[in-house]
Amino acid sequence: MEEQKNQPGTDQDQIAESVKRDAKGLFESLTKFLRELLDIRLETDKDQTIQDVKNDIPFKGHNAWILIFSVFVASIGLNVSSTAVVIGAMLISPLMGPIVGIGLSIAINDIDTLRRSLVNLGVMVGLSVIAATLYFWASPLTELTPELESRTAPTILDVLVAIFGGLALIIAKSKKGTMANAIAGVAIATALMPPLCTVGYGIAEWEPLYALGALYLFSINATFIALSTFIVAKLLRFPMLRYANSARRKRTAQFASLLAICVMIPAIYTFYTTLNESNAARDYKAFMVEEIDSNENLYLRKDFYNYDEESIKLYFDGEINEATISDLQNEIKKYPGIENFKLSINGNKSRGIDQISKAYERSIEQINRLEKENDKLLDEIEGFKIKMAGLETQLREANKVVPVDVMPYSLIAKDAKIRFPDLAELGYGEVLKSNFLKVDTVKVIFPRWKFKVSDSIHTERVDKLHRWIIKEMKVDTLYVE
Numbered sequence: 394m395e396e397q398k399n400q401p402g403t404d405q406d407q408i409a410e411s412v413k414r415d416a417k418g419l420f421e422s423l424t425k426f427l428r429e430l431l432d433i434r435l436e437t438d439k440d441q442t443i444q445d446v447k448n449d450i451p452f453k454g455h456n457a458w459i460l461i462f463s464v465f466v467a468s469i470g471l472n473v474s475s476t477a478v479v480i481g482a483m484l485i486s487p488l489m490g491p492i493v494g495i496g497l498s499i500a501i502n503d504i505d506t507l508r509r510s511l512v513n514l515g516v517m518v519g520l521s522v523i524a525a526t527l528y529f530w531a532s533p534l535t536e537l538t539p540e541l542e543s544r545t546a547p548t549i550l551d552v553l554v555a556i557f558g559g560l561a562l563i564i565a566k567s568k569k570g571t572m573a574n575a576i577a578g579v580a581i582a583t584a585l586m587p588p589l590c591t592v593g594y595g596i597a598e599w600e601p602l603y604a605l606g607a608l609y610l611f612s613i614n615a616t617f618i619a620l621s622t623f624i625v626a627k628l629l630r631f632p633m634l635r636y637a638n639s640a641r642r643k644r645t646a647q648f649a650s651l652l653a654i655c656v657m658i659p660a661i662y663t664f665y666t667t668l669n670e671s672n673a674a675r676d677y678k679a680f681m682v683e684e685i686d687s688n689e690n691l692y693l694r695k696d697f698y699n700y701d702e703e704s705i706k707l708y709f710d711g712e713i714n715e716a717t718i719s720d721l722q723n724e725i726k727k728y729p730g731i732e733n734f735k736l737s738i739n740g741n742k743s744r745g746i747d748q749i750s751k752a753y754e755r756s757i758e759q760i761n762r763l764e765k766e767n768d769k770l771l772d773e774i775e776g777f778k779i780k781m782a783g784l785e786t787q788l789r790e791a792n793k794v795v796p797v798d799v800m801p802y803s804l805i806a807k808d809a810k811i812r813f814p815d816l817a818e819l820g821y822g823e824v825l826k827s828n829f830l831k832v833d834t835v836k837v838i839f840p841r842w843k844f845k846v847s848d849s850i851h852t853e854r855v856d857k858l859h860r861w862i863i864k865e866m867k868v869d870t871l872y873v874e
Contacts, residue, residue: 464525464528473538496623680731707736820838
């Protein structure tokens with residue numbers, strides 16, 4: 394009896410234990426699958442990666458010329474605002490090598506490689522800026538295009554692209570074999586060349602703010618690419634360079650660590666400040682749309698947004714009462730990015746009336762101008778109608794087939810009667826004749842004879858009449874009907 398009572402409980406325990414084993418097995422299987430899916434250590438060739446990075450660092454000969462030509466290509470693309478040309482320049486640019494070399498050399502304590510990377514990067518940057526400056530100095534196109542303007546100030550998106558682009562680059566380089574597509578994609582995404590060309594534009598046009606903003610953007614991209622390389626190299630446990638001298642090894646390790654910290658601190662600060670600036674700009678746009686534009690009682694005339702001074706100034710047409718001002722100042726606190734900004738609201742009733750009055754006067758002037766232009770067009774239309782009527786009359790007269798007194802007809806008719814006694818009548822006129830390509834006016838005579846004769850005699854007398862009249866009329870062509 395006791396065994397029967399305990400049986401149900403035993404079955405439930407077994408079921409629970411079975412569920413636990415199945416859940417544990419499923420979790421372990423899923424963990425194993427994800428580990429195999431995301432693990433990159435097995436396909437990482439550390440020694441070859443280090444060698445490949447070192448090979449990409451030197452900058453001379455072919456690389457120098459490739460860089461110069463890619464600078465010119467990118468500058469032309471920026472100058473005419475052609476995205477396709479800019480992308481092409483980024484594909485052929487050799488700027489990645491030294492930047493990756495900096496990150497990897499810090500990670501493995503390779504001071505010599507770090508020194509070479511810094512020197513080559515400095516030369517590449519200097520040569521790029523000089524080439525871009527010369528191009529924009531000589532170019533007749535000096536307008537600030539959208540492609541140039543977009544490279545004058547970094548955003549949070551630029552920082553994120555540099556981070557993930559740098560991670561993709563070093564992972565692609567560390568894989569056994571070559572991943573050319575990934576490396577080319579990173580070259581396009583991180584866009585190292587266009588900011589340097591924009592620096593050249595700022596120098597050539599003497600716009601220091603443009604030059605400094607573009608140089609700052611390039612610095613952010615380069616820093617985060619190097620930082621991403623450093624992080625991946627550490628995570629993959631790239632072998633540290635060993636020095637025979639323990640003191641030198643210690644100094645090198647300390648220097649590399651210090652340099653890594655020096656790189657990381659500004660990078661983290663840049664990321665933080667850029668993120669805050671991006672959030673503030675986003676919240677400011679939202680505030681303007683949701684609180685200002687949607688309010689039908691507010692007529693915004695001008696607005697000024699200054700992130701550095703943390704201030705927003707709004708100028709309205711019409712008087713703004715205290716309740717509205719207080720309400721807007723409370724509403725701005727709903728937007729975290731700009732909640733601490735100083736909101737200044739200015740309204741002017743008389744100025745609003747002046748604006749309305751000026752708008753009314755401009756409308757009246759425009760109406761008067763349009764009426765004058767309309768009257769002028771009506772006069773021109775009437776003139777055209779009169780001209781058309783005259784032309785139509787001339788055309789009708791020209792189309793009429795009337796006798797033309799080209800010769801003294803009565804005199805020739807009398808002479809014809811004397812010369813050709815059997816001629817009963819003689820008609821003359823001008824007839825329109827067409828060959829279906831063009832229409833001509835031809836001269837025609839219409840003789841009628843008293844007597845019928847044989848065909849040969851008739852042809853002879855018509856021919857004599859034809860030759861005689863041509864001679865008398867002094868014409869080249871004459872038809873006989």
